[in-house]
Amino acid sequence: MNTTVRPAPGFNRNRWIIWSSFALLLAVSPLVFSSNLSITMLSQMGIAIIACLSYNILLGQGGMLSFGHAVYTGLGSYMAMHALNAASGGQMNIPVSLIPLVGGVAGLFFAMLFGYVTTKKAGTPFAMITLGMAELVFAMSLMFSEFFGGEAGVSGNRVVGDAFFGITFGPPRQVYYLIAVYTFICVGLMYAFTRTPLGRILNAVRDNPERVEFIGYNTQKVRYLAFMIAGFFAGVAGGLATLNFEIVTAEVVGAARSGAYLLFTFLGGATFFFGPIIGGVLMVLASVLLSELTKAWLLYLGLIFLFMVMYAPGGVASLIMMNVRVAAHGLLGRLWSSYLVLGVLGLLMLAGAGALVEMMYHLQLNAGSGNELNYLGLTLDAGSAASWIASTAVALVALGLFEWVRRRFLKVWNEVQVIIEQRTAPKEGA
Amino acid sequence: MNTATPTPGSVPAIELRDLRKSFGKTDIIRGANLSVQPGERVAIIGPNGAGKSTLFNLISGRFGPSSGEILLNGQRIDGMKPFEINRMGLSRSFQITNIFPKLSVFENLRCGVLWSLGYRYTLFRFLAGLHDANERAEQLMRDIRLDRKRDVLAMNLTYAEQRALEIGITIAGGAQVVLLDEPTAGMSKSETARFIELIREVTVGKTLLTVEHDMGVVFGLADRIAVVVYGEVIACDTPDAVRANPRVQEAYLGSVLADQQAVGH
Numbered sequence: 001m002n003t004t005v006r007p008a009p010g011f012n013r014n015r016w017i018i019w020s021s022f023a024l025l026l027a028v029s030p031l032v033f034s035s036n037l038s039i040t041m042l043s044q045m046g047i048a049i050i051a052c053l054s055y056n057i058l059l060g061q062g063g064m065l066s067f068g069h070a071v072y073t074g075l076g077s078y079m080a081m082h083a084l085n086a087a088s089g090g091q092m093n094i095p096v097s098l099i100p101l102v103g104g105v106a107g108l109f110f111a112m113l114f115g116y117v118t119t120k121k122a123g124t125p126f127a128m129i130t131l132g133m134a135e136l137v138f139a140m141s142l143m144f145s146e147f148f149g150g151e152a153g154v155s156g157n158r159v160v161g162d163a164f165f166g167i168t169f170g171p172p173r174q175v176y177y178l179i180a181v182y183t184f185i186c187v188g189l190m191y192a193f194t195r196t197p198l199g200r201i202l203n204a205v206r207d208n209p210e211r212v213e214f215i216g217y218n219t220q221k222v223r224y225l226a227f228m229i230a231g232f233f234a235g236v237a238g239g240l241a242t243l244n245f246e247i248v249t250a251e252v253v254g255a256a257r258s259g260a261y262l263l264f265t266f267l268g269g270a271t272f273f274f275g276p277i278i279g280g281v282l283m284v285l286a287s288v289l290l291s292e293l294t295k296a297w298l299l300y301l302g303l304i305f306l307f308m309v310m311y312a313p314g315g316v317a318s319l320i321m322m323n324v325r326v327a328a329h330g331l332l333g334r335l336w337s338s339y340l341v342l343g344v345l346g347l348l349m350l351a352g353a354g355a356l357v358e359m360m361y362h363l364q365l366n367a368g369s370g371n372e373l374n375y376l377g378l379t380l381d382a383g384s385a386a387s388w389i390a391s392t393a394v395a396l397v398a399l400g401l402f403e404w405v406r407r408r409f410l411k412v413w414n415e416v417q418v419i420i421e422q423r424t425a426p427k428e429g430a
Numbered sequence: 431m432n433t434a435t436p437t438p439g440s441v442p443a444i445e446l447r448d449l450r451k452s453f454g455k456t457d458i459i460r461g462a463n464l465s466v467q468p469g470e471r472v473a474i475i476g477p478n479g480a481g482k483s484t485l486f487n488l489i490s491g492r493f494g495p496s497s498g499e500i501l502l503n504g505q506r507i508d509g510m511k512p513f514e515i516n517r518m519g520l521s522r523s524f525q526i527t528n529i530f531p532k533l534s535v536f537e538n539l540r541c542g543v544l545w546s547l548g549y550r551y552t553l554f555r556f557l558a559g560l561h562d563a564n565e566r567a568e569q570l571m572r573d574i575r576l577d578r579k580r581d582v583l584a585m586n587l588t589y590a591e592q593r594a595l596e597i598g599i600t601i602a603g604g605a606q607v608v609l610l611d612e613p614t615a616g617m618s619k620s621e622t623a624r625f626i627e628l629i630r631e632v633t634v635g636k637t638l639l640t641v642e643h644d645m646g647v648v649f650g651l652a653d654r655i656a657v658v659v660y661g662e663v664i665a666c667d668t669p670d671a672v673r674a675n676p677r678v679q680e681a682y683l684g685s686v687l688a689d690q691q692a693v694g695h
Contacts, residue, residue: 208529
């Protein structure tokens, strides 16, 4: 688990390798994926990574289930936008590269303000209050159109003043690199936070708040401080989004956005520090690519989320780490054939279910253009029983086989775990 | 009535003055008085439902009293929050194991250490660099014989190990007054014997207040025994004197019979 790292003395070679690879990845990605769409997506990924990691300070590290994290990213976006416009208009002298920090300070400020009430409670009451706060702020966004810009939102221009060594932040690539620098620093800082006394006590508050009260800590204050830190990084993400999109609309503080942070942080894996990084990447892939592919993307997302909660509550990160552990003991060979079969069956299942969903959507939305639709290179006829029966059959047969293989796989998996336990046990007792 | 035997001139480590607590219409603690001297070991015994655990919860700040006073080293602590009382040098363990399940043994103990060494809500220091905290946690781990389980998550420990960790967290902050709520609950006979030895070791020189059912433990660990019956401390004296006390015999036995009758119905 991420919380049981040995205190490594000073330098650690592995850590150096990981962080330099991360920096390299951020630097090289836009050279490999160089189309305009890719650059935009990479920029959004950086933003989503910061946002999801900041959310995980609450969810994974503090056990605080917030339904209103977009309040802090969103208000950060708005404040950053107003700062940007003030800089454009000459009322304020601030370099564009520091605009995200304005978002961060705004996020911190609003977290300080709203968090004071929110973090008085933990558990379910906490979740309820965050939901209320989110609704409150969204309602205000409709009331104060001066600040929130009403339906049209507030827009701005990120090119302010003269070029500095040729950097204007006009081209998307330059914005990407600004976002990449922020992403690297913010990820580093948030990781560092997990290794501080406050960060560790936050884990203790997540595990057992009552006991924390009896070792000298005010749990309410621990939650409040963590909430403000999360708010700051959320605000930075919001400020970066302002520079990236040059427009902020009320939906950035909306419930859907808050839900997305929750969903993708969970999908990525809340129990590991790097889980939300995966979550952030998935968030952009889903909302940009998947939404291009199909109108029913939210439905698929919901299904994936459902399966994840049921079968892999530790998210993608825990799946990776469990297999890394198996691989470290040289036992992955026993599993990969099952993975292959499960993968193929999973895809078949998805294809069958997908066909059903697409036909339904087609009938509802595109009924005017006839009953035929193109699906994965096949032509389905939403009006014929054959298409429906075939799709259902594929989905159900694949589901049945999947479940059968999964049970057998679980047996092998458990055997492997037992072997690993046996191998590691003597070391513990030595 | 005051059954304590205060030594003139010294301030009691813990003093209860006419302490009362009721939940709704039910009076649980009904005017308890007790005085424990610094360095003294007092075991609280009494029939089920007499209010022993409630007494602990009042002293440690888990509940506020309905009326009466609680003094820690002469200072009023009644109505304070648990963390405030803890910072004043009182620490407690729980009858139902109360640890940090997803943290390792070492992290559990380090969490217990942090506040007392002044690393409160520290944000700008790395844990790895807090040498005094780390050394103290390592030392505690050896004291409670869990150094072999350093990086094992607390939830994966055996029950006896979890009980030891519970004690470790309790004493981690170096509190001078330690309250142990049935430390040996659920342990086997041999485990209990070893565990009592461990408790004796790690609480040397501290004021100790325990709730205990096991009479062997009580006589092995305590200088004095406080008998709680129906929310009152009816006696607090040396083991022999308590055993010989007719009031104790009458009340304690009487209530035990009453309990049995209540169960019988």
